[in-house]
Amino acid sequence: MPERKGGVCAIPLFVGLAIWLAPAAAVAHTPLQGVGSFWSGVAHLLTSLDQLGFLLGLAIWTSFQERRLDARVIGTAFVAALIGVWLGVSFGEVTLLHLAAAFAGLMMAVGLAGATRLRVGAAPLLGLALVGGVVGGAASADATAGLSVALFALGGSIATASVLSYGLLAARRLDSDWGRIARRAGASWIAAIGLMVLALSFTSHPGRV
Amino acid sequence: MKVIRKAAILGLAALVPATMAAGPALAHSVGNGAAGFTAGFLHPLSGLDHLLAMVSVGIWGAELGAPAIWLLPIAFPLIMAVGGALGVIGVPLPAGELLIALSVVVLGTLVATARRLPITAALAVVGTFAIAHGHAHGVELPMAADALAFTVGFVLATGLLHVAGIIIGVLGRWPNGVIAIRACGGVVALVGCYFVYGYAGA
Numbered sequence A: 001m002p003e004r005k006g007g008v009c010a011i012p013l014f015v016g017l018a019i020w021l022a023p024a025a026a027v028a029h030t031p032l033q034g035v036g037s038f039w040s041g042v043a044h045l046l047t048s049l050d051q052l053g054f055l056l057g058l059a060i061w062t063s064f065q066e067r068r069l070d071a072r073v074i075g076t077a078f079v080a081a082l083i084g085v086w087l088g089v090s091f092g093e094v095t096l097l098h099l100a101a102a103f104a105g106l107m108m109a110v111g112l113a114g115a116t117r118l119r120v121g122a123a124p125l126l127g128l129a130l131v132g133g134v135v136g137g138a139a140s141a142d143a144t145a146g147l148s149v150a151l152f153a154l155g156g157s158i159a160t161a162s163v164l165s166y167g168l169l170a171a172r173r174l175d176s177d178w179g180r181i182a183r184r185a186g187a188s189w190i191a192a193i194g195l196m197v198l199a200l201s202f203t204s205h206p207g208r209v
Numbered sequence B: 001m002k003v004i005r006k007a008a009i010l011g012l013a014a015l016v017p018a019t020m021a022a023g024p025a026l027a028h029s030v031g032n033g034a035a036g037f038t039a040g041f042l043h044p045l046s047g048l049d050h051l052l053a054m055v056s057v058g059i060w061g062a063e064l065g066a067p068a069i070w071l072l073p074i075a076f077p078l079i080m081a082v083g084g085a086l087g088v089i090g091v092p093l094p095a096g097e098l099l100i101a102l103s104v105v106v107l108g109t110l111v112a113t114a115r116r117l118p119i120t121a122a123l124a125v126v127g128t129f130a131i132a133h134g135h136a137h138g139v140e141l142p143m144a145a146d147a148l149a150f151t152v153g154f155v156l157a158t159g160l161l162h163v164a165g166i167i168i169g170v171l172g173r174w175p176n177g178v179i180a181i182r183a184c185g186g187v188v189a190l191v192g193c194y195f196v197y198g199y200a201g202a
Helices: A002-021 A037-046 A049-063 A067-090 A096-115 A122-144 A149-173 A177-201 B002-020 B032-046 B048-064 B068-088 B096-113 B119-143 B147-173 B175-201
Strands: none
Touching: A037 A049, A037 A122, A037 A149, A049 A067, A049 A096, A049 A122, A049 A149, A049 A177, A049 B147, A067 A122, A067 A149, A096 A122, A096 A177, A096 B068, A122 A149, A177 B068, A177 B119, A177 B147, B032 B048, B032 B119, B032 B147, B048 B068, B048 B096, B048 B119, B048 B147, B048 B175, B068 B119, B068 B147, B096 B119, B096 B175, B119 B147, B147 B175
C-alpha cells in the first residue's frame, strides 16, 4: 500500500515540474492585478491573515471531531465562499469594519472551540464553516473591482478549500500527545488574535485591521 | 482521510501549474502587513522583561509537569488577549509596569525553587501576570501600521517563547539540568529585582 500512496502523491508534483520547465516570459515588478481574476481571488485569500487564521482554526477544531465530517466542512466552506463574494458584490453597503469584527469573532469562536477540544455534532461545525465562508467571501468583494466576479469567487473558493484541506491533513497527522497539545496551543493563539482584533474593531485607531 | 487526500491532491494539481505560469514577481513590495508582523514579532523579543517572563512560564510549566506543562501555555495567550483587549479599548491598568516587573521576580523565583502549586493557583498566578503583559501590548497595538499583522506577530512570538521555555524545562530530566534550570531561575529573579528597583526609582 505504501507504494500506491507514493505514486498518487507524486503525480501533481511531476505535472507541476513539467509546466515549470516550459519556457515563459518573466514579468517582474508588475502589479498584482496582472495575474487576472482567478488568481487575484486565490491571492486575496492567501494574503488575508484573518481569513487564514479562521480557516486554520476551523481545521484544528474539525480535527478533534469525527473524520466523516472533514469533507462536509470543506465542501460547505467552498460553497459558502462562493456565495459570500456574490453577496458582498450585491450588498456593498456592508462596511469592511463590520466584516473585520465578524471575522475576529469567528476566529475567537473556532480558536476557543479548538483550544478546549470541544466535541460537537455536525450542525455547529458546518454552521461556522458556512458563516465563515460567507463572511470571508463578502469581505473579499471589494477587491473584485475591474475583475470577473465569477472567476475571482472561484479562485477564492478553491483556495479556501485547499487551505482547509492542507490544514486538516497537517492537523490529523499531529495525533501524538505532543501533537494534540500543539494543536490546542495553536487554536488558543488564534482565539487570542481574534479577541484582540475584535477589540480593535470597536475602537478608533490609525492602523488598519 | 481519503477524501481529504483527494481534495488536497486536486488542490495542489490546480495550484502548482498556475504558480509556474509566468506571473508577475512582487519583489521589493513589502507592505504595511510585513512591517506590522515584524514589529509585532520583535516586540516580545526586544523587551527583556517580556522575554524572561514568557520563557519562565514555559520552564515552570515543564517543572510542574502535566497538566500544567500544556495548560499554562494554552491558557496564557487567551488570558493575555483579555488584557490586550482591555488595553486596546483604553481601560487603564494601575501599576501595570510594576506588575510586569514583579512577574519576572515571581516567575523566576518559582522556577528557582521549583515551587509546586495546585493547578488553579498556578493558573491564577500566571493569569494575573498575563493580563499585565497583554495590557502593555494592547496599549501599543492601535499605533501599529497593520494591527492584525502586529497581533499575529506578537502572539506567535509569545507562543514560541513558551515553547522555548518548555524545551529548556525538559533539561530538568537530568540532575545537572535541574541545577542549571534553578540557577537560571535565580538569575531571572535577580534581573526582575533590578526591573522593580528601576520602577521604584522612576
